[in-house]
Amino acid sequence: MSKDDISYWRFKSIRDPIHGFVSLTERETRLINTLWLLRLQRINQLGHTYLVYPSATHKRYEHSLGAMYVADQIAVNIGLDKHQREVVRAAAILHDVGHGPFSHVFEEFLQDVNGEDFTHEYLTYQIVKNDEEIKSILKGEGVDAEDVYDEVVNILNPEIESYEEPILRDIINSSLDCDKLDYLLRDSYHLGVKYGLFDLQRILHTITKTKDGKKLCIKEKGKDALENYRLGRHLMHAQVYEHHTRLIAESMFLLALDIAKENNDFMELFRFDKNNPTKFLSNYISLDDHEIYRLLKEIKGKSKNMIEMLEKRKLLKRALVIDIEHELRDVRQRKKLVDMKDKKELRNLADDIASRVGVEPEYIVCRNHAISIKLYEKYGFYVLKEDEHVEDLDNLSPFSSKVKSLIYFYVFSHESVKDKVAKAFSDITGIQITK
Amino acid sequence: MHLKLSDLLLITLDAFLETTQDNKLKGRTFFQKIAYFVSQYFNMNTSYRAGLYGPYSYKVAYAIEELCTLNFIHEEVIPLPSGYLYIYTLTADGETICKELRNSRQKEYEIVKKIIQIIPHEQDKLITAAKVHYIIKVMGAKETDDVINKARLVGWDLMKNEVEEAINCIRELEKIKNV
Numbered sequence: 001m002s003k004d005d006i007s008y009w010r011f012k013s014i015r016d017p018i019h020g021f022v023s024l025t026e027r028e029t030r031l032i033n034t035l036w037l038l039r040l041q042r043i044n045q046l047g048h049t050y051l052v053y054p055s056a057t058h059k060r061y062e063h064s065l066g067a068m069y070v071a072d073q074i075a076v077n078i079g080l081d082k083h084q085r086e087v088v089r090a091a092a093i094l095h096d097v098g099h100g101p102f103s104h105v106f107e108e109f110l111q112d113v114n115g116e117d118f119t120h121e122y123l124t125y126q127i128v129k130n131d132e133e134i135k136s137i138l139k140g141e142g143v144d145a146e147d148v149y150d151e152v153v154n155i156l157n158p159e160i161e162s163y164e165e166p167i168l169r170d171i172i173n174s175s176l177d178c179d180k181l182d183y184l185l186r187d188s189y190h191l192g193v194k195y196g197l198f199d200l201q202r203i204l205h206t207i208t209k210t211k212d213g214k215k216l217c218i219k220e221k222g223k224d225a226l227e228n229y230r231l232g233r234h235l236m237h238a239q240v241y242e243h244h245t246r247l248i249a250e251s252m253f254l255l256a257l258d259i260a261k262e263n264n265d266f267m268e269l270f271r272f273d274k275n276n277p278t279k280f281l282s283n284y285i286s287l288d289d290h291e292i293y294r295l296l297k298e299i300k301g302k303s304k305n306m307i308e309m310l311e312k313r314k315l316l317k318r319a320l321v322i323d324i325e326h327e328l329r330d331v332r333q334r335k336k337l338v339d340m341k342d343k344k345e346l347r348n349l350a351d352d353i354a355s356r357v358g359v360e361p362e363y364i365v366c367r368n369h370a371i372s373i374k375l376y377e378k379y380g381f382y383v384l385k386e387d388e389h390v391e392d393l394d395n396l397s398p399f400s401s402k403v404k405s406l407i408y409f410y411v412f413s414h415e416s417v418k419d420k421v422a423k424a425f426s427d428i429t430g431i432q433i434t435k
Numbered sequence: 436m437h438l439k440l441s442d443l444l445l446i447t448l449d450a451f452l453e454t455t456q457d458n459k460l461k462g463r464t465f466f467q468k469i470a471y472f473v474s475q476y477f478n479m480n481t482s483y484r485a486g487l488y489g490p491y492s493y494k495v496a497y498a499i500e501e502l503c504t505l506n507f508i509h510e511e512v513i514p515l516p517s518g519y520l521y522i523y524t525l526t527a528d529g530e531t532i533c534k535e536l537r538n539s540r541q542k543e544y545e546i547v548k549k550i551i552q553i554i555p556h557e558q559d560k561l562i563t564a565a566k567v568h569y570i571i572k573v574m575g576a577k578e579t580d581d582v583i584n585k586a587r588l589v590g591w592d593l594m595k596n597e598v599e600e601a602i603n604c605i606r607e608l609e610k611i612k613n614v
Contacts (some may be wrong), residue, residue: 212587325504334506338441405497
């Protein structure tokens with residue numbers, strides 16, 4: 001079937017609460033039915049956020065479809081050809097297959113085991129590159145479609161810095177990518193909050209590329225829509241993604257994983273060998289939110305207790321919150337606390353507090369947490385001015401903030417010892433809490 | 436003891452300010468690029484990527500932000516006809532920390548001072564030097580034409596003479612050994 005034929009792009013249509021109908025080609029229909037994609041139907045988009053917002057139970061799967069829809073809209077609006085559209089649509093569908101149970105929080109654990117570069121993006125790349133079924137679909141085997149395998153693998157490869165068509169990669173991963181343009185609206189919809197809402201249509205209408213065709217940017221007339229989008233992103237972080245109850249739940253989950261590290265059989269499941277990725281991937285394909293809970297409960301003892309507490313929503317409580325900037329006058333104390341980012345250091349402090357207040361160590365968790373207030377994205381937001389000069393949105397924005405970020409130091413504890421934690425913390429660190 | 440990125444940034448700012456008459460570091464991009472060279476020397480995992488104005492690290496941006504929040508660095512923002520000028524100075528608290536770092540991190544201070552001596556202090560030249568360094572070290576370019584071609588892949592247009600000038604600067608930097 002020709003790509004000029006509308007039915008090529010509408011082999012199947014799926015109802016989506018955010019974008020209406022999302023149409024798929026035959027190849028894409030096969031992709032969304034692979035085990036790797038279907039696994040995303042069992043992974044919460046927002047991890048343990050449902051413990052704060054009960055309706056936050058939407059999954060990575062529908063987000064992958066939404067991201068594909070947005071990627072295609074961007075591709076059409078910046079004038080990509082049909083082959084490029086196919087490449088970018090396939091990359092968008094697959095962009096999250098590397099996510100582990102409960103999404104981002106599991107990445108922290110995998111990085112502990114396999115090193116800082118072991119991100120979900122890296123795993124996505126490994127999966128797309130190595131899975132035979134995905135490979136055959138991308139190569140167009142068994143469907144009437146062109147081979148897009150190498151291009152999709154290259155777009156998703158975080159190890160390659162330069163890519164012949166960087167604009168395609170920008171659509172998948174940049175400040176203005178299909179991922180964020182979908183998830184802000186989707187998360188807001190499912191949670192019932194309005195913070196992440198922005199004018200997607202205006203952004204799509206004004207999205208363009210730089211003169212050399214290498215980067216995505218927004219025409220100057222769309223800069224307010226862009227401002228709205230980045231403010232929405234910041235507010236979603238402040239209100240949802242960094243909510244302290246979510247932080248507690250994620251910390252408890254991480255602690256359960258950390259304790260489980262002592263179990264060799266468990267650890268073996270998560271060690272990645274670059275020269276033999278198959279072993280890791282064959283376990284990872286069946287790993288979802290329920291499966292990781294099952295595995296952790298199978299290891300009897302403290303990991304199991306922690307997971308059961310999460311299941312019963314018996315969460316640790318905020319025993320101590322220090323706004324480092326405002327509450328610590330002493331310069332050395334401020335530095336001491338903000339420098340305490342190393343996991344081992346934080347664990348030692350928690351263990352020390354636990355022994356002083358008389359609870360088991362797993363009932364105390366220390367966490368250093370910063371919320372960035374500035375509205376920059378990792379790679380900036382680019383605005384194409386009428387003279388075709390590209391400017392960072394920061395330089396055109398009427399908004400600025402004197403506050404750079406909020407830095408909090410938390411101690412979470414079992415409710416029974418909540419009142420004793422502050423004193424123990426002060427005795428150990430010498431830091432007196434004024435509030 | 437392991438050198439933290441925040442400490443390296445404080446050392447860098449302190450060492451740079453020593454070379455100025457007005458005790459000010461002018462320009463957010465400028466700060467990013469000095470931090471680029473310094474962090475590369477110390478093999479910090481700063482995740483620099485090809486940005487619009489040369490290599491850019493969100494980790495460095497966040498670390499500077501954090502130092503401002505902690506009141507160790509003061510960031511002044513001056514509106515200009517086109518955009519803003521960001522000016523960085525050390526606060527009294529920042530001076531206190533730097534004073535301690537000067538004792539505990541003497542060796543690192545010396546190296547940072549040497550790097551600052553070698554790199555251009557003119558923003559455009561510094562950006563070019565950082566771009567060329569990035570293309571050689573990260574993207575594996577071997578010689579001038581290769582640098583120019585690979586630069587295009589990430590949207591940077593470089594002229595032959597500026598690449599050659601930058602390569603000379605990089606060669607000088609490579610001579611710095613542990614002092």
